Amino acid sequence: MSNVTVTTWSLEQTAPTDLISAMAPEEDVRIVRSEVPSPEFSRFLYASVGGDIRWTDRLAWTYAQWQEVLDRPGAETWVAYDRGTPAGYVELDPQDDGTVEIVYFGLIPAFRGRRIGGHLLAYGAARAWDLAERWPERAETKRVWLHTCSKDGEHAMDNYLRRGFKLFDTKVEEEPDVAAPGPWPGA
Template structure:
């Protein structure tokens, strides 16, 4: 099966479009202290059903190096329980990548995804306010693919992202077989804690974007 990958971007803060409020109370907080343990938990809890496997083999030191490179992790909470997260990676030239974004299973279908994405993108646009040594943000980008949730692309577009490149290729070995899930034996995503419907968003796998035409 071929995999289609869409590369999307915003080139102005005014591109960001608001989302409807979620149906539950949500607090979105930056994890200010780099924590490999917490970041790996988020990766598996959110991405275990979506082939988020690229960082699973990493050692603690590799996680620490990644986080110490300026990565910002913004986590959505409901009543003290994580609901999802956004991972922002600053790059050269005033560019910020949304490297990971998604929800835990129980938060799906509650309007959290659009709200979290809106907040995460806003924090990408004002990232230099928190890191004065960095250039002001001029571009925010991400990519998603046809192995992600079928509503992922629509969610990104609804927040004002535009597709600037599309590529089709054959998936590698990392996409073969069943997804690992949050941990061995964990129940299917749709049975988790009363979740309903499909995910509000799906992951953007970190990487190097293609050059824009």
């Protein structure tokens, strides 16, 4: 198997005032918290959003592994719906020190390029900043961070920068060149 060079950028916001909002899309897009932990739904979102950009780290997870991640106190999944159809999601993972990671963020391919991504990212970052209001046992958010890489969509980095995230680390590594699995085999 051959390798591919992958650049990973880590970005952060260190105050709620860093967040820059985005214009709402013209379609009827609603963003709703997925309050009932559902491994099936979370795996659907993960595979559908990341299938064409080589998100593979969670594909082999068992049901129990998905459930464990979803059951963590303060873990949240926010889903964008375009006229009732899931269009993308943001997954938040709070840490004990007041840091919240945007673990996953993205759109299903059919919904990209329609101004939904900036709106969803800004909304998800705002929910990271006010997470302690919904989870009083969690520390107040002091920092929101995420990472993106050269395998992600061509507009990903620009979207993060336009939402007020600042670059704080860059890594370049060789990774096995795996085929993009698509949302289902053969897609």
